Amino acid sequence: MAKTPPVSASVLRVALVGNPNTGKTTLFNRLTGARQKIGNYPGVTVEKKSGAWECGGRRVELVDLPGAYSLAASSPDERVAFDFLTGHLAGEPAPDAVICVVDASNLVRNLFLASQVADLGLPLVVVLNMSDAAEKSGIRVDAHLLSRRLGVPVIRTVATKGEGIDALEKAVNRAVDERVCMAQVPWPEAVNRAVAYVRDGLEKEGVRRLADGELRRVLFDRQSAVLDRAGVPAGFESAPLLSASRDILTAAGFQSLSAEALLRYEHIGHLTAGAIDFPEKRRRSWTERIDTVLTHRVWGLVIFVAMMFVVFQSIYSWAGPFMGWIEEAVAFVQGQVAPFLAPWPVLQSLVVDGVIGGVGGVVVFLPQILVLFFFISLLEDTGYMARGAFLMDKVFGWCGLNGKSFVPMLSSYACAIPGILATRTIEDPRARLTTILVSPLMSCSARLPVYVLMIGAFIEPSYGSAAAGFSLFAMHFVGLVVAVPVAWALNRFLLGTRPQPFLLEMPPYRVPRLRDILWRMWERAREFLLRAGTIIVAMAIIIWALVYFPRPESVREKVEAAAAFETPDVLEKRVAAAYIEQSYLARAGRFVQPVFAPSGFDWKITVGVLASFPAREVIIATLGTIYGIGSEVDEESGDLRKILAADRWGEGPRAGQHVFSVPVALAIMVFFALCLQCGATVAVMAKESNWGWAVFAFLYMTFLAWGGAVLTYQVGARFLGS
Amino acid sequence: MNGATCSLSALRIGERGRVLPGSPEHPAFQRLLAMGLLPGTSVQVVQVAPLGDPVEIEFNGMRLGLRKADAASVEVERAD
Numbered sequence: 001m002a003k004t005p006p007v008s009a010s011v012l013r014v015a016l017v018g019n020p021n022t023g024k025t026t027l028f029n030r031l032t033g034a035r036q037k038i039g040n041y042p043g044v045t046v047e048k049k050s051g052a053w054e055c056g057g058r059r060v061e062l063v064d065l066p067g068a069y070s071l072a073a074s075s076p077d078e079r080v081a082f083d084f085l086t087g088h089l090a091g092e093p094a095p096d097a098v099i100c101v102v103d104a105s106n107l108v109r110n111l112f113l114a115s116q117v118a119d120l121g122l123p124l125v126v127v128l129n130m131s132d133a134a135e136k137s138g139i140r141v142d143a144h145l146l147s148r149r150l151g152v153p154v155i156r157t158v159a160t161k162g163e164g165i166d167a168l169e170k171a172v173n174r175a176v177d178e179r180v181c182m183a184q185v186p187w188p189e190a191v192n193r194a195v196a197y198v199r200d201g202l203e204k205e206g207v208r209r210l211a212d213g214e215l216r217r218v219l220f221d222r223q224s225a226v227l228d229r230a231g232v233p234a235g236f237e238s239a240p241l242l243s244a245s246r247d248i249l250t251a252a253g254f255q256s257l258s259a260e261a262l263l264r265y266e267h268i269g270h271l272t273a274g275a276i277d278f279p280e281k282r283r284r285s286w287t288e289r290i291d292t293v294l295t296h297r298v299w300g301l302v303i304f305v306a307m308m309f310v311v312f313q314s315i316y317s318w319a320g321p322f323m324g325w326i327e328e329a330v331a332f333v334q335g336q337v338a339p340f341l342a343p344w345p346v347l348q349s350l351v352v353d354g355v356i357g358g359v360g361g362v363v364v365f366l367p368q369i370l371v372l373f374f375f376i377s378l379l380e381d382t383g384y385m386a387r388g389a390f391l392m393d394k395v396f397g398w399c400g401l402n403g404k405s406f407v408p409m410l411s412s413y414a415c416a417i418p419g420i421l422a423t424r425t426i427e428d429p430r431a432r433l434t435t436i437l438v439s440p441l442m443s444c445s446a447r448l449p450v451y452v453l454m455i456g457a458f459i460e461p462s463y464g465s466a467a468a469g470f471s472l473f474a475m476h477f478v479g480l481v482v483a484v485p486v487a488w489a490l491n492r493f494l495l496g497t498r499p500q501p502f503l504l505e506m507p508p509y510r511v512p513r514l515r516d517i518l519w520r521m522w523e524r525a526r527e528f529l530l531r532a533g534t535i536i537v538a539m540a541i542i543i544w545a546l547v548y549f550p551r552p553e554s555v556r557e558k559v560e561a562a563a564a565f566e567t568p569d570v571l572e573k574r575v576a577a578a579y580i581e582q583s584y585l586a587r588a589g590r591f592v593q594p595v596f597a598p599s600g601f602d603w604k605i606t607v608g609v610l611a612s613f614p615a616r617e618v619i620i621a622t623l624g625t626i627y628g629i630g631s632e633v634d635e636e637s638g639d640l641r642k643i644l645a646a647d648r649w650g651e652g653p654r655a656g657q658h659v660f661s662v663p664v665a666l667a668i669m670v671f672f673a674l675c676l677q678c679g680a681t682v683a684v685m686a687k688e689s690n691w692g693w694a695v696f697a698f699l700y701m702t703f704l705a706w707g708g709a710v711l712t713y714q715v716g717a718r719f720l721g722s
Numbered sequence: 723m724n725g726a727t728c729s730l731s732a733l734r735i736g737e738r739g740r741v742l743p744g745s746p747e748h749p750a751f752q753r754l755l756a757m758g759l760l761p762g763t764s765v766q767v768v769q770v771a772p773l774g775d776p777v778e779i780e781f782n783g784m785r786l787g788l789r790k791a792d793a794a795s796v797e798v799e800r801a802d
Contacts, residue, residue, distance in 0.1 A: 070756035074749070106784055109758045222752065258746040261755035288768075291785075297772040390787040394773035403776070403787065501750030503757070504787035506778065 012060045012176060013093065014053070017081060017117060018101035019110050020067030021507040023129045027101055027159035028064040031055075031168075056169035063095065066424070069109075071116040071217065073225045077424055085120055086214060088229040097123040097175045099168070104134035104141050104156075105508075107276055111268045112261075114150075118182035119213040123175040126154045126182075127168060133508075138279025146275040151183045160513065185267040187216075190252030191259070194219055194245040201241040207232055219245055220260040287383075287508040294387050295506075304391050307384075311375045313469055319367035323452075326367075330360030349548060350541070357624050358540025362617050366525060368452070369445045372414050373524045374517060381512035385410070389504055399484050400491030402428065402502045405435040409483070412442035413476065414524070416681045420688055428502075430495045434487045436689055437697050440676050441479035441486065446617045450672045451475050453620060457641035458665040478673045482704065539618045543611050546585035555579055581650075585611070599671065599709035600664040600717065602649060609671065616677035663716030667709040675705035726800050731777070731793035733767040739798030740764055748795035750788065758782050765798065 018024040032051025053060040065084055066077035073079040080089070087094030098117050102110035107128075118124055128143055147154040153171035157164030174180060187195075195215045202210065207230050210218070218224045219242070227238055246256035254262075293299050334352050341348035379385050385407050393403030404426045412419030419439045426432040443451075451472055460468040559575045566574070580586060589607035596606045604623070611622040620640070627643045647659040676682065676698045686694035733739055743761045746752055751759075759765065759781055768785065769778035776789045 069753070072752070072756060074753065106782070109782060109784065112756060112758065222749065255743070255746055257752055258743075258755055261758075261760060265758060265760055287785075291769065291778075295769045295771070295778060297770065301772045386787070390771055390776060390778060393787070393789065394771055394775045397775070397789070501748075501753055501792045502776065502787075502789050503750070503753055503792070504776075506785035506787060 010059060012055070012058060012097070013095045014055075014060050014062050014172060014176075015084060015095040015098045016062060016064045016101065017085070017098055017113065018067060018127075018129075019069055019103065019106070019113060020505060022067070022101045022103040022110065023159045024067060024101040025064060027127065027129060027157065028062065030159050030162055030165065032062055056173050058173060060172070068113065070113060071120075072221045073217075074221075075424075075426070079225055080424075082217075082225065083229065085117060085122060086226075086229070095122065097125065097172060099125050099127055099172065101127045101129050104128050104131040105137060105139055107139075107141060108265070108268055108272060111150075111272070112264055114182060115185060115264050115268060118152075118184065119216060121181060121211060121213055123179045124152045124182045125168065125171045125175050125180075126150060126152055127164075128154055128156045129159055131156050132158050137285065140277040142275045142277075146272065149183070149271045149275065152180050183267075183271065185263055187263070188252065188254075190249055190254065191216070191219075191263070194248040197245045197248060198241060201245070202230070202232075205233055205236050216260075218242070219249075220256070222257065285508070287506075290509055291387070291506070294384070295390055300387070300391055304388060309473060311372070313473065314371055314375070317469070318371050322367035323364050326360070326364045330356065330364070333360075346548070350544060353624075354541045354544030355537060358537050358544070362449070362620065363529070364449075366529070368448050369414070370521050370525055372445055373521045376411065376414055377517040377520045378512055379410075380407075381510065381516060383507045383509045386504055386506050390506065393502065393504075396484075396487075397502075399488035400431060400434050400495070401438075401487050402426065402431050403504055404502070405431065408435050408439055409442050409480070412439040412444060415444050415446070416440040416442065416678065417684050420681070420684050423688065430491065433495065433689055433693065434490050436685055437490060437693065438483040438487050440678070440681050440685070440697065440701065441483040441674065443476045443479050443673055444678075446615070446678065447475075447672050449617055449620045451669055453623075453641065453644075454665040454669050457644050458660060458662050461645075462662060475669055475673055478670060478708075482674060482708070486700070486704075539611065539614060540622075543585065543618070543622045546588075547580060547583045549584060550582070551579060555582060595706075596709075598714065599667045599706070600661075600713040601667070601709075602659050604647075604659070605664075605668060612672075612677045614677070614679045616672055616675070619672070661717075662720050663713050666716050667713035670712040671705045671709035673705075674701060674708045676701040727797060728800060729794045730765065730767075730779070730796040730798050731790040733798065733800070735767055735770055738764060738766045738801045740801050742797040742799055744795070744797040748792075750792035751795040754788075754796065757784075757786070759796065764801065765796075 016024055016028055028049065028051065031053045049064045051062050051064075053062040063084065065081040068075075068078040068081045071078060071082045071085070073082045083089045084092055085094065085098065100110075100114040100117055102114065111126075114124065114126055126146075128141060128146075131141060134141065141156075143154045143156050153175065155164050155168045155171050157168060195212055198215050198218055199210070199212075207227075210226065210230055214226050214230075218226045232238065249256045249259055294303060334356050337356065338348060338352050341351055379388070388410070389403035389406040391403075392406045396402055396405050405423075408419040408422040408426075410419075411422050416439050419442065420436050423432045423435045423439070426435060455468045455471050455475075459471050555578050556575050559578050560571065563571060563574055585607050586603060588610060589603035592610060593601065593603045593606045596609065601609065604627075608619045608622045612619040623644070624640055627640065627647070644660050645658070649655050649657050649659055682694050682698055685697055727742065728739075730739060730741075741759055741761050741763045744751065746755060763781050765779055765781040767777050768780050771777070771787070774790075776787045777793055778785060778787050779793070780786075
């Protein structure tokens with residue numbers, strides 16, 4: 001939920017409603033100047049967003065409601081829209097006016113929602129958006145005639161170009177001042193009688209008086225949310241009342257569940273007759289031509305898999321040079337800063353190793369995040385996301401997810417947080433909960449650093465760059481492969497499956513706008529950097545402190561006494577190593593290490609794992625601190641990969657062997673792939689389901705991660721050698 | 723006009739049908755009604771997903787993917 005500033009009496013509240021894919025979000029951005037996610041996938045707007053709009057000299061708080069086809073409230077999105085419009089959301093009074101955005105190419109269907117909004121008695125302005133695209137395909141709408149028939153202003157806009165905004169401002173002001181409402185459906189007498197029957201029945205029970213528009217929702221919808229909101233007394237059985245009122249409709253020759261659609265569409269048909277001109281002969285559209293290939297049973301699938309492969313290969317190869325430059329820049333800054341702080345060794349270590357090293361180790365992965373978001377935005381804005389959902393539905397469907405789980409799950413590849421928020425477009429509550437619970441298994445961008453480090457240090461040198469690219473690709477599938485049986489088991493044993501309808505609109509293909517894509521890349525980059533600048537750096541400093549302290553002189557004296565003949569250089573490193581090995585973090589790592597021994601982790605890796613539970617990116621900063629601390633800052637010390645490759649077991653049965661080997665690197669990657677090491681995600685899961693499920697997800701994923709790492713290491717060590 | 727009656731899920735790629743009143747109890751049919759798939763509407767199956775399900779239908783100039791189980795809730799009269 002977006003935070004809404006307190007509304008003073010002088011600020012108007014205007015809601016923006018519309019079907020998915022009508023360009024509603026683009027219009028919202030135009031009006032408020034605040035940008036947000038724009039996509040072609042039905043229902044990409046899952047959060048309530050509001051912005052300040054200077055509307056013809058008046059201050060307006062504009063609220064962008066989730067895209068919906070109907071106010072029947074059968075999905076969480078539609079429910080939010082309905083509750084907002086009727087003033088049932090806590091702290092959200094009903095709006096002063098509503099702007100209903102309609103797609104000129106799909107006018108009749110879009111006016112269905114407008115008619116339902118009008119039924120609630122709210123002042124309305126209809127925005128005829130994307131009329132340029134409609135005209136190109138030969139559909140002409142007479143806005144003047146339509147406006148006269150509907151009884152409300154109909155404003156032609158092209159939101160992407162900012163056309164029609166002035167007229168819209170005037171229309172909204174007029175609608176508010178004159179309370180302009182749309183022509184009501186002339187309900188047949190039987191409907192009015194049934195509504196009166198429901199009203200009387202509820203009044204007898206002492207339920208607060210409901211408006212006729214709300215009562216019609218109670219009458220027409222299979223399970224209306226209105227009764228829950230109206231405060232029906234406990235123990236009141238609404239079923240007999242509803243079935244008796246529906247009998248009134250049946251007696252008059254209506255099917256109660258199809259009556260609304262038939263009556264509304266008949267009314268809309270009268271209103272639009274003569275106001276829309278369809279082309280005499282329909283041409284085969286580009287969308288149809290493209291779809292014959294992209295949703296083809298064979299080619300569609302081949303192209304889908306190829307596209308996903310290109311996306312991940314690009315992340316690996318395009319970002320490489322930029323990462324190199326960032327690494328060099330960080331090492332350069334460390335080298336410049338270190339001499340100034342030399343008189344204060346503790347401070348020097350804190351700033352150079354803790355702060356600069358910690359920030360640098362995270363910022364270095366920015367290029368990859370930018371590349372990934374470039375592709376995700378591209379897929380959404382072109383309309384391909386919906387096709388992906390169509391192709392993938394059967395794959396996901398059998399385990400209790402559905403094709404709509406594809407978008408949250410693909411978004412989770414960047415970050416599980418937007419992915420989990422995107423699950424609100426899934427109508428089926430069980431499919432939605434299942435998607436929420438498995439989304440964090442998708443390989444988010446914060447795992448990328450771990451993969452890149454491990455692959456770059458251990459896979460690439462041994463097996464070449466093709467294998468490196470392939471293993472990165474494969475790592476992104478580990479979570480997905482595990483998610484499918486997990487989802488199946490959740491549905492089978494915990495939730496019990498109950499199929500819900502799955503409807504997926506395939507929007508026309510559109511040419512994406514570079515500006516929108518770049519904006520979203522920048523938004524993500526900023527978010528990532530802010531995180532790096534706050535939580536991750538804070539973690540880096542804490543980890544630094546846990547590694548740096550305690551620091552008794554006796555440790556140094558002991559090392560110096562034992563190795564007095566060494567050069568000062570070597571001596572310093574021995575001292576540093578001795579300090580680390582008795583640090584607080586090392587003690588904790590040694591204590592827990594036996595748990596991770598079957599997966600080949602030594603105490604340092606264990607420490608990294610422990611430190612990464614609040615945010616998994618921290619592993620890099622942690623390893624950097626553990627290995628970098630006490631060493632001289634030069635260009636080599638920035639290269640964590642070389643240091644890791646050189647590290648050997650100091651004690652135990654494997655003393656002298658390399659700590660890191662290919663199986664260990666694989667086990668680490670699998671652990672990070674499957675573990676829910678992200679405090680922010682746990683919090684979002686709790687918000688979208690409840691704390692019970694969030695804790696459950698954390699526990700099951702931690703267990704899976706441990707099991708996966710052990711299995712990987714044991715199998716890997718057998719075939720590749722430890 | 724006197725085409726055989728079948729469910730929407732029984733149509734093959736490229737085949738058309740005209741929607742019959744049917745029984746609107748099915749939640750999928752309810753949502754389709756709200757989207758304008760009213761009795762009398764002409765609907766065409768334009769594509770079938772790789773694993774045979776879902777199907778992509780077109781009506782009133784819009785394209786929609788839906789599962790066969792949901793498509794089965796819509797009764798149509800086959801048309802050429």
